[in-house]
Amino acid sequence: MKKVELYRENQKIINIHVADSFWTRFKGLMGKTSEQVEKIGGLWIKPCSQIHMFFMKTPIDVVYLDSKNKIIKIEHEVPTWKCCKKVRGSKSVMELPKGAAIRLELKENEQLEVL
Numbered sequence: 001m002k003k004v005e006l007y008r009e010n011q012k013i014i015n016i017h018v019a020d021s022f023w024t025r026f027k028g029l030m031g032k033t034s035e036q037v038e039k040i041g042g043l044w045i046k047p048c049s050q051i052h053m054f055f056m057k058t059p060i061d062v063v064y065l066d067s068k069n070k071i072i073k074i075e076h077e078v079p080t081w082k083c084c085k086k087v088r089g090s091k092s093v094m095e096l097p098k099g100a101a102i103r104l105e106l107k108e109n110e111q112l113e114v115l
């Protein structure tokens with residue numbers, strides 16, 4: 001998987017892995033421990049408008065983005081074994097370690113940039 005840098009207002013906020021093939025999108029973070037998810041930093045799944053938490057070992061934060069990488073919705077500490085609802089307008093999803101959305105001070109309607 002390739003890694004990209006995520007920016008807000010020209011300031012780097014996180015490195016994140018990109019899941020953009022069938023296999024990387026399918027596998028996602030399934031089976032990863034909270035320590036492994038922390039080490040990875042997060043996963044940006046694209047295209048994607050809905051996720052499930054089946055076979056996950058740890059809760060995560062989920063950030064839904066539109067086609068221009070604007071944050072549509074943030075779900076904090078989504079529990080394992082949950083099927084999340086489809087988010088209208090979402091074109092990609094970031095799966096982040098539990099608590100990362102608050103630590104990074106992410107907000108809905110915020111524009112993110114990727115390099």
